[in-house]
Amino acid sequence: MRRISKNLWPVTIHKERGNMHVNVVHVLVGLVIFQVVLNVFYLASLARPSRECEDGIVKSASAYNARRGKRTGNLEELEKSQELCLAYPHTLVGRITIDVNVTSTLEDIKHAMPAMTWGKWQPTDCKSSHRVAIIIPYRNRRHHLCLLLRYLHPFLQRQQLHYRIFLAEQAGVGTWNKGRVMNAGYLEAAKLFDFQCVIFHDVDLVPEDDRNSYGCHDTPLHMSSAPSQDKYKTLYKSLVGGVLKFPREHFLKVNGYSNEYWGWGGEDDDMALRLKASVFGFERVDLALGRYTSLTHENRDTNPRRMALLKNAKSKKNSDGVSAIPYHVEAVTDEKLYTHILISI
Template sequence: GRLLIEFSSQITLERVQRENPNVTEGGKYTPSDCRPKQKVAIIIPFRHRDNHLKYWLHYLHPVLRRQKIDYGIYIINQLGEDTFNRAKLLNVGYTEALKDAEYDCFIFSDVDLIPMDDRNLYHCYDQPRHFAIAMDKFGFRLPYAGYFGGVSGLSKKQFLKINGFPNEYWGWGGEDDDIYNRITLNGMKVSRPDVRIGRYRMIKHERDKHNEPNPQRFSKIQNTKNTMRKDGISSLMYRVVSVKKYPLYTNISVEIGKPPPRPFKG
């Protein structure tokens, strides 16, 4: 049912570890009392958000265990200070998680979003799933009909059908609209939980440096149909610098390059 979510108390990773003794190295858990139908990789795009991560792990590990999900947690950490690229990091997470285990479901979550109801089940559905439909910052309403941001889930088959996510959205915004377009252009629909169950709290924060709104996002979204076959998991390039398995999660630090220079308008 409903969960009480607050961000005032200080949380340490040691405490979260103590509270989740059944989670194994790399942030993995398999329920002992049932055979889950799906193996779920949870992918979090990341940079400089250690405090948020502690809260996320503190709240999500117990929820996922209660839901009897067979899961692993992957933090995809963008190295350097070039512009942030959320969707490209998610593509990296998909690719790297599959090198680690045979996942058939992928849940992509921002590190600052905590579900307020544990009936919001973190697994994959017949159609691509949008979990974070009612966030506190949007007054617990969907901001617009095609919104697919925050927390979403696709099966391996669904992900490959849309050629994964776009790699060319540098900076904040637009990439989730592109993903929504990919889903509908490929004849799929977005599935969502009931609005009373899909509620989320967002950990308040300042907009990150080097994640400024992407001014090209509006023209790019119009163009998904032409770009999705060549820009996606099929064209992904990156370099893994390190993979570290911690008790509560796996951290994958990557170099993903930087945005191409903008054409000079003189």
């Protein structure tokens, strides 16, 4: 039989018969003290969650939010993040073919989206991280507008964005000034919608791939890098025309577009110079994602002064732009698929 060392016991047991009653008392007292100590530690462990449980919560939250594009370290953040839409929703379909011969009218599109008003939409099953204003400078392109809206609304909704589309139309029959129309459109949109970023979108470019995110970006981003009219290539390095996205504050820092380019051409190249002179510059979407179908249109009157204006663009950018634009709003109306802003310039 294995002998247990006396030193393992809390109280030494003596074999003398005369002292047995004292030793028994010592043993009982020791056992009581030992049990009290155990109970104290047990109750303390109930009052504070174990680190193992805490780590389990942290790891579960981090793994969950990593899938949603957001990391967090506590349960409160986890509950908030459950409401956020995914950065890359399962509703995306990738590249599609644009049918330029479709015969849908604006009324057909309105009928397909009965709940829409003012061209605004947001997901109901999650909270979007992006509030985006899309400004379309416009004049006499109804067929193009119909085609663009037919594809653009589903495109934006698959990306689960909180967005609003503004159609900024130049009133009258005077010479077209796209820069002024976009500047005025921006100022009026800012009064109506608390957006984080703004996209200036030509009416004759339809996006082909919903992986080209219209969500907000931390720098200005040229999105239409590969239009079909240029064989899905970027025509020249400094090109920023077509579809261009800005963080709200960056558009103001470059003082928006120039107001001096009457007729077609020049205002986008002027913007490229403003962006190059800024501390943030601009980025461009990869050609594989920045594909757009270019809609055909009639030849436009070019601006004969555009090259001379471009030479002086850098020196005039602080005084010529969104901070000093003369315009008058003729009307703002709800066309369901968009907010229509009619502008005299």
